[in-house]
Amino acid sequence: MKKGFYLRLALDGMRKNRRLYLPYLLTCGGMVMMFYILYSLAYSPAVQTMRGGSTMTVVLLLGTIVVAVFALLFLLYTNSFLAKRRNREFGLYNVLGMNKRNLSRILAWETVVSALVSILGGLIGGLLLSKLAELCLIRMAGERTGYAITVAPRSIAATFLFFGAIFALLLLVSLARVGISKPLDLLKSEAAGEKPPRANWVLALVGLLLLGAAYYLAVTIESPLTALFIFFAAVLMVIVATYLLFIAGSVTLCKLLQRNKRYYYKSAHFVSVSSMAFRMKRNGAGLASICILATMVLVMLSSTGCLYFGGEDAIRGMAPYDVTVALRYAAPEACSGEALRELADLVHDLSGGREKNLMTVTDVNFGGYFENGSLDLDGYSRILEISSSPSVLEHLRSVYFLPLEDFDLETDRQPEPGEALVWSSGAAYPYDTLAVEGCTPIRVVGTVRELPFRLTTEETLVTAYCVFLPDWAERAGEVQNYCASLEDEMALPETVQVCFFDLPGLSEEEQLRVTENLRQALRDRMEEEDRAWTGFTTNDRADLHSSFFSMNGSLFFLGIILSIVFIAAAALIIYYKQLSEGYEDQRRFGIMQKVGMTGREIKSAVDSQVLTVFFAPLLMSGLHLAFAFPFVQKLIRLFGVSNTHLLILTSVLCFLAFGLFYVFVYRRTARAYIAIVSEGDERR
Amino acid sequence: MSILEVRDLKKVYTSRFGTQQVEALRRVNFTVEKGEYVAVMGESGSGKTTLLNLLAALDKPTGGTVLLDGVDLSTLPEKDVASFRRGQLGFVFQEFNLLDTFTLEDNIYLPLVLAGRNHKEMAERLEPLARWLGIDGLLKKYPYEVSGGQKQRAAVARALITDPKLLLADEPTGALDSRSTDELLSLFAQVNRSGQTIVMVTHSVKAASHATRVLFIRDGEVFHQLYRGKDTNEQLYQKISDTLTVLATGGEAR
Ligand SMILES: Nc1ncnc2c1ncn2[C@@H]1O[C@H](COP(=O)(O)OP(=O)(O)OP(=O)(O)O)[C@@H](O)[C@H]1O
Ligand SMILES: [Mg+2]
Numbered sequence: 055m056k057k058g059f060y061l062r063l064a065l066d067g068m069r070k071n072r073r074l075y076l077p078y079l080l081t082c083g084g085m086v087m088m089f090y091i092l093y094s095l096a097y098s099p100a101v102q103t104m105r106g107g108s109t110m111t112v113v114l115l116l117g118t119i120v121v122a123v124f125a126l127l128f129l130l131y132t133n134s135f136l137a138k139r140r141n142r143e144f145g146l147y148n149v150l151g152m153n154k155r156n157l158s159r160i161l162a163w164e165t166v167v168s169a170l171v172s173i174l175g176g177l178i179g180g181l182l183l184s185k186l187a188e189l190c191l192i193r194m195a196g197e198r199t200g201y202a203i204t205v206a207p208r209s210i211a212a213t214f215l216f217f218g219a220i221f222a223l224l225l226l227v228s229l230a231r232v233g234i235s236k237p238l239d240l241l242k243s244e245a246a247g248e249k250p251p252r253a254n255w256v257l258a259l260v261g262l263l264l265l266g267a268a269y270y271l272a273v274t275i276e277s278p279l280t281a282l283f284i285f286f287a288a289v290l291m292v293i294v295a296t297y298l299l300f301i302a303g304s305v306t307l308c309k310l311l312q313r314n315k316r317y318y319y320k321s322a323h324f325v326s327v328s329s330m331a332f333r334m335k336r337n338g339a340g341l342a343s344i345c346i347l348a349t350m351v352l353v354m355l356s357s358t359g360c361l362y363f364g365g366e367d368a369i370r371g372m373a374p375y376d377v378t379v380a381l382r383y384a385a386p387e388a389c390s391g392e393a394l395r396e397l398a399d400l401v402h403d404l405s406g407g408r409e410k411n412l413m414t415v416t417d418v419n420f421g422g423y424f425e426n427g428s429l430d431l432d433g434y435s436r437i438l439e440i441s442s443s444p445s446v447l448e449h450l451r452s453v454y455f456l457p458l459e460d461f462d463l464e465t466d467r468q469p470e471p472g473e474a475l476v477w478s479s480g481a482a483y484p485y486d487t488l489a490v491e492g493c494t495p496i497r498v499v500g501t502v503r504e505l506p507f508r509l510t511t512e513e514t515l516v517t518a519y520c521v522f523l524p525d526w527a528e529r530a531g532e533v534q535n536y537c538a539s540l541e542d543e544m545a546l547p548e549t550v551q552v553c554f555f556d557l558p559g560l561s562e563e564e565q566l567r568v569t570e571n572l573r574q575a576l577r578d579r580m581e582e583e584d585r586a587w588t589g590f591t592t593n594d595r596a597d598l599h600s601s602f603f604s605m606n607g608s609l610f611f612l613g614i615i616l617s618i619v620f621i622a623a624a625a626l627i628i629y630y631k632q633l634s635e636g637y638e639d640q641r642r643f644g645i646m647q648k649v650g651m652t653g654r655e656i657k658s659a660v661d662s663q664v665l666t667v668f669f670a671p672l673l674m675s676g677l678h679l680a681f682a683f684p685f686v687q688k689l690i691r692l693f694g695v696s697n698t699h700l701l702i703l704t705s706v707l708c709f710l711a712f713g714l715f716y717v718f719v720y721r722r723t724a725r726a727y728i729a730i731v732s733e734g735d736e737r738r
Numbered sequence: 739m740s741i742l743e744v745r746d747l748k749k750v751y752t753s754r755f756g757t758q759q760v761e762a763l764r765r766v767n768f769t770v771e772k773g774e775y776v777a778v779m780g781e782s783g784s785g786k787t788t789l790l791n792l793l794a795a796l797d798k799p800t801g802g803t804v805l806l807d808g809v810d811l812s813t814l815p816e817k818d819v820a821s822f823r824r825g826q827l828g829f830v831f832q833e834f835n836l837l838d839t840f841t842l843e844d845n846i847y848l849p850l851v852l853a854g855r856n857h858k859e860m861a862e863r864l865e866p867l868a869r870w871l872g873i874d875g876l877l878k879k880y881p882y883e884v885s886g887g888q889k890q891r892a893a894v895a896r897a898l899i900t901d902p903k904l905l906l907a908d909e910p911t912g913a914l915d916s917r918s919t920d921e922l923l924s925l926f927a928q929v930n931r932s933g934q935t936i937v938m939v940t941h942s943v944k945a946a947s948h949a950t951r952v953l954f955i956r957d958g959e960v961f962h963q964l965y966r967g968k969d970t971n972e973q974l975y976q977k978i979s980d981t982l983t984v985l986a987t988g989g990e991a992r
Pocket of ligand 2: 786787788
């Protein structure tokens with residue numbers, strides 16, 4: 055045969071079916087592009103050299119893997135859809151005398167053309183957009199970079215290899231499909247009578263139960279970290295349940311409706327319900343996929359968005375001051391004003407006198423189980439380990455003993471020895487006395503409205519009491535001695551002298567330099583013998599800021615990229631669904647008209663079904679999102695963001711934006727549908 | 739009084755861009771009396787399906803009128819046409835045209851459901867009809883699960899369940915084997931004897947030989963017609979064959 059004959063047949067076939075191929079190629083190209091962008095960013099020098107760059111590389115590589123796996127699955131799915139549509143053509147070629155080898159050659163050419171077009175197109179797009187993506191990513195992480203465009207040969211090679219392998223796999227699958235089919239089957243495969251949907255009660259019920267169980271799990275999870283495994287189980291259950299409900303549950307529901315004769319035999323329901331059963335049988339899997347993709351997009355965007363936008367607040371909570379330095383002591387009696395003064399002088403020197411709001415606090419803090427005004431110290435560490443149930447958590451307190459004389463507190467009555475003023479991070483302190491185990495009970499004579507310094511969010515995770523004592527040294531000593539007698543490392547109170555200050559007007563880099571110098575000075579001081587403290591810790595906001603945003607910024611970035619990928623995939627599924635619906639409805643339209651339905655009646659019946667079919671996944675994903683909410687809330691709290699309103703806001707906004715986009719895709723693809731149906735009109 | 743009156747019916751198909759025109763029907767005139775069983779014959783492409791579509795107001799004529807029971811269909815608004823169609827007309831098609839999303843039973847109910855009848859009444863109507871057509875055991879099956887002959891009988895049931903004034907059939911035997919064809923033709927003859935008016939388009943001489951009158955269409959016009967009179971099916975068959983031979987050898991119009 056002539057050279058290029060098969061290539062021409064392949065190209066012809068693709069051109070004739072461009073309604074199917076064009077979106078397919080676009081999606082393939084998009085996947086290639088996203089893969090390239092993520093991969094090249096992960097190894098981009100600009101990312102790797104920035105602060106927190108290694109976290110970013112890990113996050114980005116994880117994202118690359120997700121895109122890769124998804125691309126594989128999704129392209130397999132769309133390829134099988136395409137194959138189904140093209141079987142007729144192949145059947146015809148086959149009947150006209152082409153053998154399977156000839157068909158395979160056409161297929162091979164088709165795959166090669168698709169692969170070249172989508173990989174090259176995707177790479178070009180990727181090269182163009184990767185710089186933009188890099189700028190976005192680095193900007194989101196709160197840094198700056200140059201504008202030079204880079205070409206990453208390594209990423210290009212990886213993209214070629216990976217997608218080349220995928221297309222080779224697709225080719226193998228298609229060849230296998232042609233290999234096992236008989237010619238007449240190929241011809242008939244589309245026209246073959248479709249089996250009516252059967253209600254599968256068991257599967258529908260299993261789906262419902264699974265969904266209920268998964269929702270229950272997701273809502274009742276207490277601590278996201280220990281229950282991460284449970285949450286993944288819940289996610290899997292939701293996925294399975296979604297598929298079951300869309301595939302079996304929907305058909306079963308239609309069958310139930312059909313059983314109710316008075317409902318079913320009404321002209322408003324008759325056609326809709328029965329064809330809905332068929333539609334759901336055909337589209338169940340596709341719709342469930344859309345639903346899952348939508349849910350992933352929503353959860354991802356709302357949580358990473360919330361993390362990103364809630365970042366500043368969270369950092370302010372985690373580090374209320376620009377710099378915090380804490381000196382640790384072995385026991386309260388070792389504390390001295392001298393060490394604090396020395397520290398303050400050091401800070402003053404190192405920051406060049408630009409420190410503001412400097413403040414020093416001496417405290418002894420410990421935790422316990424609180425009930426009826428008495429604090430149980432014994433076994434506190436054990437409680438922390440074994441249980442985090444809300445009933446126990448409610449009783450846990452962290453207590454800070456502070457010397458009254460250090461502060462200038464407003465109060466009606468100055469406490470005498472044996473008395474104290476109390477500040478609570480939660481509800482006001484409700485009792486007259488505070489009896490700490492092993493100490494003389496303290497009479498509470500007043501409450502402090504406003505704490506003269508700020509605690510971190512971490513320190514107020516359980517309700518904190520700050521107790522201002524006139525006889526601080528004695529009380530602190532009692533606690534220290536009692537705890538030491540328990541012979542439990544964990545139970546020992548912490549004695550610290552803390553120095554907070556802000557560095558207004560200094561850039562992040564300068565702030566980091568100040569704290570680094572401070573740390574170095576303290577490390578040097580540690581070498582010397584004549585100091586009372588045993589160790590030190592620092593907490594600086596600039597460092598927290600950069601690590602927080604390199605993490606959350608890259609998560610949000612990844613969230614956006616993956617959302618684009620998933621949304622594109624969902625859009626393609628919707629589009630293909632509309633096409634196949636169109637082909638199916640073409641014939642029915644004619645028959646119904648002949649039996650005496652008006653065009654408008656038919657159109658409205660079909661419209662309502664198509665709408666139901668397409669918007670069911672959206673509603674379901676909204677439901678999933680709602681049930682995932684408590685978990686997401688707890689999860690992002692781990693990252694230090696506990697702004698529930700913000701999370702609600704981002705969730706709702708994401709849902710609305712996604713809904714809007716969905717309607718847009720639906721409208722656009724509906725045109726293809728109408729075109730097909732009216733083609734049938736003309737033929738009739 | 740005639741139940742169907744066709745006057746100077748004309749249909750010209752224009753291609754999408756108006757570049758080509760096909761005159762499917764030029765000037766068709768005929769009437770059908772109540773209780774008649776009329777077969778319409780003609781070569782492929784002579785415009786038989788076109789004629790049937792116009793009778794059912796599924797398509798608009800380019801010229802001329804169709805009066806069904808005295809009503810000019812082209813003057814009715816779309817909504818009324820549809821309800822008229824489902825109330826007064828029954829259809830049987832070559833390719834059955836059953837909806838594959840419905841069981842046979844529901845396919846048959848379709849026109850009644852659209853007309854807003856209640857389920858009890860529908861069931862009462864279906865029961866004797868299904869028994870008579872021999873499909874009472876198949877009602878719960880889907881079209882793809884039954885044979886062509888059975889599908890066609892379900893289609894007949896769907897056409898008759900509304901008690902239509904006129905039963906229209908387009909090649910009803912075209913997709914059937916000879917046994918199913920015989921069964922269907924004898925069913926048609928039976929319904930006709932009980933008073934049902936039928937207009938049937940067909941290629942098949944055998945099918946036409948069951949009718950009480952046969953119209954021949956050529957070049958978009960009614961070219962000739964044969965009345966059964968007192969003839970048996972065999973005699974009519976012979977006459978039709980003779981006429982077709984004359985037509986094929988290019989005999990002149992009557
Ligand atoms: N929708 C249409 N658009 C354009 N031309 C049409 C259309 N439908 C039919 N025609 C043309 O009108 C003529 C009559 O067609 P029609 O289908 O009525 O023939 P027929 O007698 O039913 O043929 P057959 O016996 O093969 O079914 C043919 O030349 C056909 O090509
Ligand atoms: Mg025809």
